[in-house]
Amino acid sequence: MEELLLKNIRKTNYQNISVYVADGGYQALKKSLFMKPEDILNEVKKSCLTGRSAAFPVATKWSLTRQNSARPKYIVCNADEGEPGCFKDRLLLSRDPHRLLEAMIITGYTVGSQQGYIYIRGEYTNESQIVENAISQAEENGYLGENILGSGFSFHIRVYQGAGSYVAGEETALLRSMAGFRPSPGIRPPYPVKYGYLGKPTVVNNVETLVNIPTIVLNGGDWFSEIGNPDYPGTKLFCLSGNVNRPGVYELPFGVTLGELINEYGYGVRGELKAILPGGVASGLVTDLNIKMDYKSLAKVNSLLGPGVVIVMNKDVDIIAISIHTLEFFARESCGKCSVCREGIRAGLTIMNRFARNEAELGDIELLKTLRRLMYDTANCVLGQAALNATVSAIRLFRNEFESRVRNQSVW
Amino acid sequence: MTAQDNKESNVIWQSNVELLINRLGKERTSLLPSLESIQENLGFIPEDAVNYLGEIYKLPVTEIYSVITSYKMLDTEIKGKYLIKICDSLSCRINQSLNLIKSIRDILNIQPGETTPDNKFTLEVVDCLGACDQAPVMMVNKTIYGKLNKAKLKNILNDLQSKD
Numbered sequence: 001m002e003e004l005l006l007k008n009i010r011k012t013n014y015q016n017i018s019v020y021v022a023d024g025g026y027q028a029l030k031k032s033l034f035m036k037p038e039d040i041l042n043e044v045k046k047s048c049l050t051g052r053s054a055a056f057p058v059a060t061k062w063s064l065t066r067q068n069s070a071r072p073k074y075i076v077c078n079a080d081e082g083e084p085g086c087f088k089d090r091l092l093l094s095r096d097p098h099r100l101l102e103a104m105i106i107t108g109y110t111v112g113s114q115q116g117y118i119y120i121r122g123e124y125t126n127e128s129q130i131v132e133n134a135i136s137q138a139e140e141n142g143y144l145g146e147n148i149l150g151s152g153f154s155f156h157i158r159v160y161q162g163a164g165s166y167v168a169g170e171e172t173a174l175l176r177s178m179a180g181f182r183p184s185p186g187i188r189p190p191y192p193v194k195y196g197y198l199g200k201p202t203v204v205n206n207v208e209t210l211v212n213i214p215t216i217v218l219n220g221g222d223w224f225s226e227i228g229n230p231d232y233p234g235t236k237l238f239c240l241s242g243n244v245n246r247p248g249v250y251e252l253p254f255g256v257t258l259g260e261l262i263n264e265y266g267y268g269v270r271g272e273l274k275a276i277l278p279g280g281v282a283s284g285l286v287t288d289l290n291i292k293m294d295y296k297s298l299a300k301v302n303s304l305l306g307p308g309v310v311i312v313m314n315k316d317v318d319i320i321a322i323s324i325h326t327l328e329f330f331a332r333e334s335c336g337k338c339s340v341c342r343e344g345i346r347a348g349l350t351i352m353n354r355f356a357r358n359e360a361e362l363g364d365i366e367l368l369k370t371l372r373r374l375m376y377d378t379a380n381c382v383l384g385q386a387a388l389n390a391t392v393s394a395i396r397l398f399r400n401e402f403e404s405r406v407r408n409q410s411v412w
Numbered sequence: 413m414t415a416q417d418n419k420e421s422n423v424i425w426q427s428n429v430e431l432l433i434n435r436l437g438k439e440r441t442s443l444l445p446s447l448e449s450i451q452e453n454l455g456f457i458p459e460d461a462v463n464y465l466g467e468i469y470k471l472p473v474t475e476i477y478s479v480i481t482s483y484k485m486l487d488t489e490i491k492g493k494y495l496i497k498i499c500d501s502l503s504c505r506i507n508q509s510l511n512l513i514k515s516i517r518d519i520l521n522i523q524p525g526e527t528t529p530d531n532k533f534t535l536e537v538v539d540c541l542g543a544c545d546q547a548p549v550m551m552v553n554k555t556i557y558g559k560l561n562k563a564k565l566k567n568i569l570n571d572l573q574s575k576d
Binding site: 086164166178179198240248277313325 | 441442444445447451469482483484486501503505539540541542543544546547551
């Protein structure tokens with residue numbers, strides 16, 4: 001299918017504004033500045049574009065921010081791509097930075113904001129430099145800054161560099177990080193649309209979501225809504241990695257099967273397939289290649305799409321070791337503020353380490369499931385809620401591997 | 413570091429923080445950029461710098477340390493000239509990152525978190541570097557090295573060894 005998101009990443013020198021403009025760049029911004037903000041909002045609404053991580057309708061988020069009478073308002077682009085296995089935003093930031101800027105300026109114009117921030121993860125220093133350069137070029141050419149293209153509308157964008165924190169990718173934690181505090185998630189509601197950066201109304205969208213905006217403005221919301229899967233229009237970037245012959249970022253419609261993604265695009269599993277994490281380390285393992293990659297289909301099999309991070313594992317992978325590995329990751333990255341998450345992950349690790357030593361009790365399997373339910377119900381943010389997903393799904397799919405590590409009862 | 417070096421680098425980080433605060437403002441929103449700037453200049457954030465920021469932002473130093481310690485890329489201790497971050501996230505783990513970590517330990521004779529006695533290399537095991545299609549990967553200072561194996565790793569480390 002036609003690429004909407006990756007269409008420019010193979011073009012040379014696209015970071016240079018003259019190349020971008022010669023290829024039709026900033027035309028969507030020009031068009032937008034002649035439109036009424038409510039008309040742009042209406043096109044976005046018609047497009048049915050949803051946020052590419054939690055599937056929240058973009059138009060709703062924008063409209064709530066727009067309606068709010070508090071000033072100033074902020075646009076924050078979440079480019080804190082910290083999810084293990086996720087490497088799609090890096091591609092967009094480094095190869096097509098002006099489109100993101102164009103999208104943010106249009107967003108600012110639509111919701112009535114004059115200041116945008118791009119929060120780029122600390123590890124992406126080269127990408128930050130590329131985006132900084134793009135910002136300077138856009139300012140020099142009148143697309144960004146005061147009185148953009150003589151329209152009277154002013155908008156500024158600044159890069160905010162993270163410093164290595166997974167949980168900062170959660171939107172309330174991200175806003176706290178920008179404000180100079182520890183990046184620990186707050187309690188929602190109030191949502192950022194009402195109480196965001198410095199307590200002001202804030203639109204937080206990620207890179208992949210925003211990059212769709214210029215295309216929607218140029219072609220119209222109806223056009224966009226016809227693309228791909230009718231339930232989730234547009235395309236999705238899938239980051240394919242692990243035991244697969246051709247890892248990479250692939251742009252496909254929602255609802256593509258895991259089999260198509262892995263076999264047709266990834267040229268098949270390296271070795272014999274054991275399991276797949278279809279939505280990153282916070283999702284549940286699956287084994288069925290006929291599963292469709294969309295929010296509803298994955299929810300049905302107790303997993304989730306998340307940011308579209310697909311990690312393939314072959315039969316050489318020890319599922320107990322992998323469960324422990326993901327738990328250790330969450331243990332490191334838990335902000336520690338809520339005790340359910342902080343202690344729950346540690347408890348999970350204690351139990352899992354008993355399996356690793358072949359010293360588990362039969363009741364430990366149920367204990368893990370109970371712990372997961374408790375954390376899902378009571379942890380403050382999705383980190384704690386999802387920390388045991390991979391482990392519990394491993395029990396469901398590979399129960400015999402857990403049972404074989406239960407201590408031999410007869411010794412007692 | 414000699415006393416003279418120390419004085420000079422002090423001047424550099426301080427003037428950079430001043431420039432940054434002039435541009436971004438004295439509010440707490442510029443705290444993380446200030447910390448990042450010091451980290452960039454010195455390779456770590458010394459106690460002097462924390463005290464200095466405490467006065468500027470009118471914050472207790474404990475508050476500043478609480479921010480520093482929530483970020484993996486901010487350090488309170490000096491690191492080696494080459495900071496090796498080897499990724500051990502799931503995609504890299506599946507692609508044998510543990511073998512690479514073992515190789516680095518063997519070659520440099522340091523454990524994760526340690527620095528070589530000549531202060532040349534520090535080894536850190538980190539989470540995803542966002543280059544999973546090239547797994548297993550490592551980052552040395554700002555350069556990413558992908559599709560690593562033992563031989564490739566040896567070459568890279570040898571090259572760095574021979575530089576000063």
